[in-house]
Amino acid sequence: MGLEMVAVQAGPAVAAAERPQEQQVVEIYPLSRYYFGAKDARPRPAVCETAADRALRLKANFAAHGLRTCVHGVLLVELSGHPHVLLLQVRNSSFLLPGGRLGPAEQDIQGLKRKLSSKLSGADPNEDHDWQIGECIGMWWRSDFETPPFPYLPPNARAPKECIKLFVVRLPMSRGxxxxxxxxxxxxxxxxxxxxxxxxGPIISGVPNLLYKFSVDVVRD
Structure with a gap:
C-alpha cells in the first residue's frame, strides 16, 4: 500500500491580515509528519450482487430505515507548500473521501468517528481515536437510488433516498x-x-469550492 505524493504549483498563501473576518482558520501539517501502514480488511461474505439485486436491497433498506445518510471527512495535509486532501482509492480506479453510511439512529459525528477509525486506524474501529470533527461544509442528495447526487435537494424530490454530508476533520500534528x-x-x-x-466524481471535485470560508495555514514548527 503506497502513498502517492503529488506536488503542484499554486498561488501564495493569503496573509492573516488580508483574510476576511468571517473566515475560519484550518491549520494543516506537512505530510512528512504522518506515518502510514496497512491492515487486513475485515472478512465479508463473498456475494455476487447484480445491479438489480442492489436496487432491491436499497429499496428494502429504505422501506425499513428511511433516508440513507452517509458522512465523509475532508482531511487536509501540506505537501510541497500546497494543501492536499487525503482520498481513498478502490482497485486503482474510483476515489472516496474517508467515511461511510450511518447506522440506524446513529448521530453524524459519532458515525463519522466510527467510520474514520474503521478506514484509517489500526486498533479497535469502535474507538474514536481522538478525531476532531469540525463543521458540516456541504450536503448532497439523491432523489432516487441510482440518480447522480446534487448539492441541493431537487424541488421534485418528495422522498429523497440518500443524503451525503461532508465534514472538515482537523488533524493533529502527527498520527498514523x-x-x-x-x-x-x-x-x-x-x-x-x-x-x-x-x-x-461530482462530490470530491466540489470540495475546493466548499472550503471557501476557510483560511488554510501551514504549520511547520
Whole structure:
C-alpha cells in the first residue's frame, strides 16, 4: 500500500491580515509528519450482487430505515507548500473521501468517528481515536437510488433516498494512518481535483469550492 505524493504549483498563501473576518482558520501539517501502514480488511461474505439485486436491497433498506445518510471527512495535509486532501482509492480506479453510511439512529459525528477509525486506524474501529470533527461544509442528495447526487435537494424530490454530508476533520500534528490492504490512501492536491468530476466524481471535485470560508495555514514548527 503506497502513498502517492503529488506536488503542484499554486498561488501564495493569503496573509492573516488580508483574510476576511468571517473566515475560519484550518491549520494543516506537512505530510512528512504522518506515518502510514496497512491492515487486513475485515472478512465479508463473498456475494455476487447484480445491479438489480442492489436496487432491491436499497429499496428494502429504505422501506425499513428511511433516508440513507452517509458522512465523509475532508482531511487536509501540506505537501510541497500546497494543501492536499487525503482520498481513498478502490482497485486503482474510483476515489472516496474517508467515511461511510450511518447506522440506524446513529448521530453524524459519532458515525463519522466510527467510520474514520474503521478506514484509517489500526486498533479497535469502535474507538474514536481522538478525531476532531469540525463543521458540516456541504450536503448532497439523491432523489432516487441510482440518480447522480446534487448539492441541493431537487424541488421534485418528495422522498429523497440518500443524503451525503461532508465534514472538515482537523488533524493533529502527527498520527498514523492504517488502511485496509484493498485500499490506497493518496494525498491529492486541491488544485488537481477542482472541477475534475470526470476523474473524482461530482462530490470530491466540489470540495475546493466548499472550503471557501476557510483560511488554510501551514504549520511547520
Amino acid at each position: 494512518f492504517i488502511v485496509p490492504r484493498k485500499l490506497k490512501l493518496l494525498a491529492v492536491p486541491l488544485s488537481q481535483i477542482h472541477g475534475n468530476a470526470q476523474v473524482y
